[in-house]
Amino acid sequence: MAATPARVNELRALREQLQTRYAALKAAGLTLNMARGKPAANQLDLSKELLSLPGASDYTASNKEDCRNYGNLQGIPEARELFAPVLGVSADNVVIGDNSSLALMHDCIAFALLKGTADGAAWQPSATTFLCPVPGYDRHFAICEEFGIKLIPVTLNDDGPDMDQVEQLVANDPSIKGMWCVPKYSNPTGAIYSDAVIERLARMKTAAGDFRLFWDNAYAIHHLNGEAATIANIVELCAKHGNPNRAYVFASTSKVTLAGAGVAMFGSSPANVKWLLARMNQRTIGSDKVNQLRHVRFLRDQDGLKALMKQHAAILKPKFDKVVEVFQKELGEWGVATWTQPTGGYFISLDVPDGLARRVVQLAKEAGIVLTPAGATFPLGQDPRDRNIRIAPSFPGLEEITKAAEGVSLCVLLAVAEK
Amino acid sequence: MAATPARVNELRALREQLQTRYAALKAAGLTLNMARGKPAANQLDLSKELLSLPGASDYTASNKEDCRNYGNLQGIPEARELFAPVLGVSADNVVIGDNSSLALMHDCIAFALLKGTADGAAWQPSATTFLCPVPGYDRHFAICEEFGIKLIPVTLNDDGPDMDQVEQLVANDPSIKGMWCVPKYSNPTGAIYSDAVIERLARMKTAAGDFRLFWDNAYAIHHLNGEAATIANIVELCAKHGNPNRAYVFASTSKVTLAGAGVAMFGSSPANVKWLLARMNQRTIGSDKVNQLRHVRFLRDQDGLKALMKQHAAILKPKFDKVVEVFQKELGEWGVATWTQPTGGYFISLDVPDGLARRVVQLAKEAGIVLTPAGATFPLGQDPRDRNIRIAPSFPGLEEITKAAEGVSLCVLLAVAEK
Secondary structure, X not given: OOOOOOOHHHHHHOHHHHHHHHHHHHHOOOOXXXXXXXXXXXXXXXXXXXXXXXXXXXXXXXXXXXXXXXXXXXXXXHHHHHHHHHHOOOHHHEEEOOOOHHHHHHHHHHHHHHHOEOOEOOOOHHHOEEEXXXXXXXXXXXXXXXXXXXXXXXXXXXXXXXXXXXXXXHHHOOOEEEEEEOOOOOOOOOOOOOHHHHHHHHHOOOOOOOOEXXXXXXXXXXXXXXXXXXXXXXXXXXXXXXXXXXXXXXXXXXXXOOOOOOOEEEEOOHHHHHHHHHHHHHHOOOOOHHHHHHHHHHHOOHXXXXXXXXXXXXXXXXXXXXXXXXXXXXXXXXXXXXXXOOOXXXXXXXXXXXXXXXXXXXXXXXXXXXXXXXXXXXXXXXXXXXXXXXXXXXXXXXXXXXHHHHHHHHHHHHHHHHO | OOOOOOOHHHHHHOHHHHHHHHHHHHHOOOXXXXXXXXXXXXXXXXXXXXXXXXXXXXOEOOOOOEOOOXXXXXOOHHHHHHHHHHHOOOHHHEEEOOOOHHHHHHHHHHHHHHHOEOOEOXXXXXXXEEEEEEOOOHHHHHHHHHOOOEEEEEEEEOOEEOHHHHHHHHHHOOOEEEEEEOOOOOOOOOOOOOHHHHHHHXXXXXXXXXXXXXXXXXXXXXXXXXXXXOOOOHHHHXXXXXXXXXXXXXXXXXXXXXXXXXXXXEEOOHHHHHHHHHHHHHHOOOOOHHHHHHHHHHHOOHHHHHHHHHHHHHHHHHXXXXXXXXXXXXXXXXXXXXXXXXXXXXXXXXXXXXXOHHHHHHHHHHOOEEEOOOOOOOHHHOOOOOOEEEEOOOOOOXXXXXXXXXXXXXXXXXXXXXX
């Protein structure tokens, strides 16, 4: 949204009126939650068939393997084939995990710290740094914080991270071993990395020979507008530029089928796949192959995936539209906030005047509207300008979303007026 | 089996005859596998209902949670209640994981190396040692080998590890941070830890204040003879002796329901549960709750578990009996081998004369009978006496088991005669 001249003084004059409206909001006793990117129950209903699949006599994979028994660390062939296009690699270079792609990311970092990567020795936590485009995803940051890995924020623009910043940092600091990227419909801004940015990420010179892009393509097929955004293929570009092992690609069906009972996946170069399997081999005999089969039976093929994602979009888009509509109506004329209008993904990013994000979230909470904590989109939960708020419109119903967006808008105006 | 005087010279005299029989065995072109403790297909069939559970409209846990969605790192209450008695802790102190208890063990070690335990700082791999009763389970050893953790073998007797050895080692060496234990129907000997041994493990003084028993109760309910062996409660005894956080207890339904698609579980003290959840919280939003619900719906309660395990025993016991019967018939009179007769679990442990285990496994392999590699039951795959062979009778059918046991017996006799 383009910035409008801020009318702060006028808002201050309306302070009492805003306080009266806020008192009424509190009195309404709302209990709304827009804190996390959880699918709504009717989205989960789209996959209800999964709950009785694969059926009592259907347990044999295409390679004749009994999915009920032990074995096959990499995942059954038909599951790897189904998800290979989502990752942009061949089925040979896919590993299917259990339900959480975050777990695969965590384990890739834990393994690098304990054992090193395919290109180098164990990372020393005290000499390991990750770049994180901000605003970004708090659970990415939390993994690094858990292990004492330093995080350097870089600016996330509408076309991806500020590559001038990134190139300069990675070229000169050998402690920079990794970078978090949500390349499509970024959490929370909805930014889509441009081909030029992706090419620069693949090509850039890094002081660390074992630098890794943690390419969390969580929203690879999560379009809101019917039209799929396509992004450049990071694994192919890394190979083209002589950095074949640079990108670890992650995805999952958490926001495709069942958020808590889907399958996660990893795609990368042959050397990285070999490395991951060698590490996983000490950890488990294999992931849940019945759940892999269940997903293949339900999703069938790329057309099946696309059809399901259209149904999700039909549920989600009105919610996103409603938030944007309410923000425009309630906040647009005041020029005190900007927000994103993503074409996919799960979040809207709201920027309020510097120093007010915590206050807005606090006001909303007191009125029964739970938002993601202010600061969560920055490392250590500290937004240096205290201005960014992540809005997660997926879980509540449309009527609740309307109330919540109106409530948040009022909280923004009141916070400005109070100041 | 009691030892019989060895009749090695007589066997040598029969060498040519044994070679002729072995040539015939090879000519038969067998392809039998007794290498791993995999359930047979008809055991997996016992849980076929799982493949269409929980059903399209059944996804709500007892706490009203939608099992399809994100959340609940610890596991749904009814799953924790169902498995609490298996672990010997209250449901509050159970964590349900995904399908692999090995993964929970691996992660407990990885977390200790990266973050420390509830009782101390991060373990340094170069200054971390585990005790391992031998013969033992190769995948336990492999986790330690992966991370550069030193393994010290201790003797496993019929009533558990040699506690004089264990007590002396842990009292004097602060690098000893852990010990692998399969307390019931041990892999591979079938040994059951006596109450006296368990009490000493709970009570013993350890130089390391953050020493942990990795209590892999993999065969907690896996009785072969109808009668459940009961062992002392390690978590309670550790608490009684002032070492409340000493034991991590692990189990899974891998050999109860579906080997590749079951649920794994962890039980311990409140402090250890809190510690594990704090670590897991960076890794995942939660394990697969639909699979937890599926298991609760299928297994129902303790009686349901017991009834299912009886059906497993009905399939497994004839296989174990057959191996022992063939060994007795073919090997008994020669006094060159001893074997265990377990009352539960998944393995029979066969000891041949020193220096011959590798040769026996090699001969068997050439005749189409795949056994667990000789040495696998010792750290680094090196059996110092080269005498122990793990026999896994669960997977092949009864007719194949008979042929395999006869083949292995012939290989033992030939190996002795060759020497």
